[in-house]
Amino acid sequence: MIRTHYSTQITPEMNGGSVTVCGWAHEIRDLGGITFLVVRDREGLIQVTLFKKTIDKNVLDIVRNLSRESVVAVTGNVKKEAKAPNGYEIVPAAVAVLGKAESPLPMDTTGKVDADLDTRLDARFMDMRRPGTQAIFRIRHLIQKSVREFLGGEGFIEITTPKVVATATEGGTALFPITYFEREAFLNQSPQLFKQLMMSGGLDRVFEIGPIFRAEEHDTRKHLNEATSIDIEASFLDNEDVMVILENLVKYVYSSVAENGERYLKTLGVEPKIPKTPFARVTYDKAISIARDNGEKIEWGDDLTTESEHSIGETVGEHYFIVDWPTKIKPFYVMPYENKPEICRAFDMMHPRMELSSGAQRVHSYELLHSRITEQGLNADGFEFYLKAFRYGMPPHAGWGLGAERLLMTMLGVENIREVVLFPRDRKRLSP
Structure with a gap:
């Protein structure tokens, strides 16, 4: 499947038009009679809505069995929906899994669970x-x-x-x-x-x-x-x-x-x-004078310390x-x-x-x-x-x-x- 649009290129005025979007399975919510798949691409979020009574069973099964952060391509029709991100949703005709994500994930991508910087850098791709x-x-x-x-x-x-x-x-x-x-x-x-x-x-x-x-x-x-x-x-x-x-x-x-x-x-x-x-132009002489006035110990000819930089910066602003x-x-x-x-x-x-x-x-x-x-x-x-x-x-x-x-x-x-x-x-x- 070839992407036709990023999330921000689709508008509610395209109501009824067919599009193909590609991205990651950001969130899946199965409410029984209706299932929501939120796809995240480079530009934002796309809501894909699957009604149990009208959707193809194979498509519904694919979405219900998706692991979060799997890569998907979704082809379907745009439907104007004020409550959805960007004011539209997509009713899918086909969903393809292009890259399955393992569980558990190295870190959360939704922002609901924070991670320390080392964890984030170790899994920078995520x-x-x-x-x-x-x-x-x-x-x-x-x-x-x-x-x-x-x-x-x-x-x-x-x-x-x-x-x-x-x-x-x-x-x-x-x-x-x-x-x-x-x-x-x-x-x-x-x-x-x-x-x-x-x-x-x-x-x-x-x-x-x-x-x-x-x-x-x-x-x-x-x-x-x-x-x-x-x-x-x-x-x-x-x-x-x-x-x-x-x-x-x-x-x-x-x-x-x-x-x-x-x-x-x-x-x-x-x-x-x-x-x-x-x-502002502050001479070196003036800078060390400011630092001294703020209690820093610095001699003429010394390079500025981090503390001196902060002291001078707070004064200049x-x-x-x-x-x-x-x-x-x-x-x-x-x-x-x-x-x-x-x-x-x-x-x-x-x-x-x-x-x-x-x-x-x-x-x-x-x-x-x-x-x-x-x-x-x-x-x-x-x-x-x-x-x-x-x-x-x-x-x-x-x-x-x-x-x-x-x-x-x-x-x-x-x-x-x-x-x-x-x-x-x-x-x-x-x-x-």
């Missing part, structure tokens, strides 16, 4: 059948679609960079080593070096939505070891220019989701507040930027201020709950970049492929990376980042 879980990933799709729309409208070209690399992107030890034939290689921390190379290559404005890997031993509600990063790099722009692009992107994404994802937001009971632009960071705690490719080299042109974009993005104007001088790599205790020879591009005409450029999962979880008020990833990879979870 968890995806829950309307709330599907709504999260339909909104995630809308976010990535709107990111592409916005950046395309700003003249950005989408690229794809390697995820297997020979050296660390940002230095440090947070790398997953892999065996690459006779050599050691690593899973990439970021597309940073490669998107900068595209500035030398003349693409001018590029973006990527892709996976990043961090071998950090975090076990928190906001960290993953494999995440999705939304990255841009743009020539002839400075840190402030790309901050404007970032805040306008976030506003556009929120607006797009509010406009196009209303039914999914309703399923989740969420009404995201569209942020106002421009976002909306999306904001922290700007003008100490140079020593930012990566080697970040541009220091010429008149005050201990401060750099870096920024973090913050939600009151957490950091969402980091970016900066980049060093485009070969000599300065080489010395910055050395100053951070890294071997410049390992970055030769990268440094080479800076010897043959590198324009001034700037960019940022935005965490897709963190953007989604803060938009929806989700508490655990694993909720917004199909198959999360963290310190403990490698399967499914």
